[in-house]
Amino acid sequence: MEYILETNNLIKHYKNGKALNGLTLHVEKGAIYGFVGRNGAGKTTLIRLVCGLQEPTEGTFTLYGSPNRSREITKARRRMGAVVETPSIYLSMTAEENLKQQYQILGLPSYDGIKELLELVRLQNTGKKKARDFSLGMRQRLGIAVALAGDPDFLILDEPANGLDPQGIVEIRELILRLNKERQITVLISSHILDELSRLATHYGFIDNGRMVKEISAGALEASCRKCLRLTVSDARPLTAALDKMGLQYSVRSDTEADVYDAPSVTELTLALHNAGCEVKNIHEHDESLESYYMNLVGGVRDE
């Protein structure tokens, strides 16, 4: 397995406590790695360490196989682009000037490719408009374009959907998918918008209190999520009696609703309920969501 980024027992102390507490993570080449955790779990701290904005207190990480304390790490970082927290752009410059600035920083010999980048993030028609007059979504896309200057093959995005309107979220999602598919860019996305992440990620890392709780591929997560039939009935009491009689696993959600596991025959189930005097009002298949998987994993209260 080829990993772009591997961390080993990373610890980062701040004055007010540990932000990372022995974090171990593996980002496979070609993956869209969803980095999931609540606010303050340590997602942004890890990204800051990888980007060289801060140094780990203990532990190590490798980027393209280069250890973080080696001289090669600076070369490895040249193959990486990042948008940390807010897009890093000069607000007094236009989109094109921002890209030219980044080309200068990278020491690229010409400005070829800027037009293409602007088209990729759909900012080709912004002309002389300064970045300070851009919408949040446009700034986010410009931030990604700046991160893509120099043709990196690893992109780190910290909460890219934060503060965006629905259209902006869709645009960013499509852009990330395009970059991954068309340019084979490995992407690490930190987010707590789980529904959005579930439409993108090929791998997940669940972090809590600075520790990795679980790393899992999207396929394995789907397989491990329990499927069930969600029934809405007139009364849950005859329902539970009938389900007990049938020996099925279930969980009662309310006086009129229950989830039934073990893939029962729908015909047998409805007949048994009919005989028990229970009217079935609604029945549909239900997958455990990424959100409930995460909540089961890290614990906590879910608002529904």
Next chain:
Amino acid sequence: MNNLLRANFFRLKRDNMFYSCLFTTLGCSIGFMILWCLENAEKGALTDLDGFYFRPSAGMGFFYAMFTCMFLSVEYSEGTIRNKLAVGHTRREVYLSSFLTVFPASLSIAVAWLIGGLAGVPFLGFLTIGFGGTLLCVAIIVGYTAAFSAINTFIGLLNDRRSATVITISVWLMLALVSGFFESALHEPETITKAIVSFGEEAPSVITEPNPYYISGIQREVYEFAVDLLPTGQSSLLQNISIERPVRMLLCSAGVTAVFTLGGLRLFARKDLK
């Protein structure tokens, strides 16, 4: 580091704050020079350009501080310093390239002041201190501009936006007050003359006695060294072209520049950035 320097100058060319400082300095320099000339012409006190040309020197530190903190703080407030580090530039390169951008930019603000001062030439003619004297003054300006740039870069890159602006201006003000205190103490005359009028005598008797505020010995040397060391002290000395120890002043500037740059590099390497 060349890439970072090119990028910094690319930004400098588009920086409104830089042009504001440049043109404000130029405008103030021209305006004040004409005002002084007209004022002194009325009094019949117009002598030569030397007395006026370097007068704005003491205020230059303020323009340097304003420009530097605004220019560097953008890197933090807009988060763009991350773009430099995340693509593999070292902190040393980021710090040095910032200093090497701020220094020539501050020098160009000084050049704007010197050009503006030429507005006095039609009234007073050229400087009478000659080519060597002018060159020495320019060398002192370059020296203290480097020292100011090193101090301002130190503050600008080690603090976030709000505190950097306040600290940079406060430091300039504090240094100006400290050097002003030393300088005024050094200007105390060695002796004071008193005129005593006694009852019944027609003419007052004049006595000369030692000035208790006069500073001598090691204390005087320390005060002189402090004025030579501080960039605000140097800029104040230049106002009246009272440059008695030019080599020491240049060495002091080099020392301040080196200490703040090396210290800044060391602290910046350890700083947690967000």
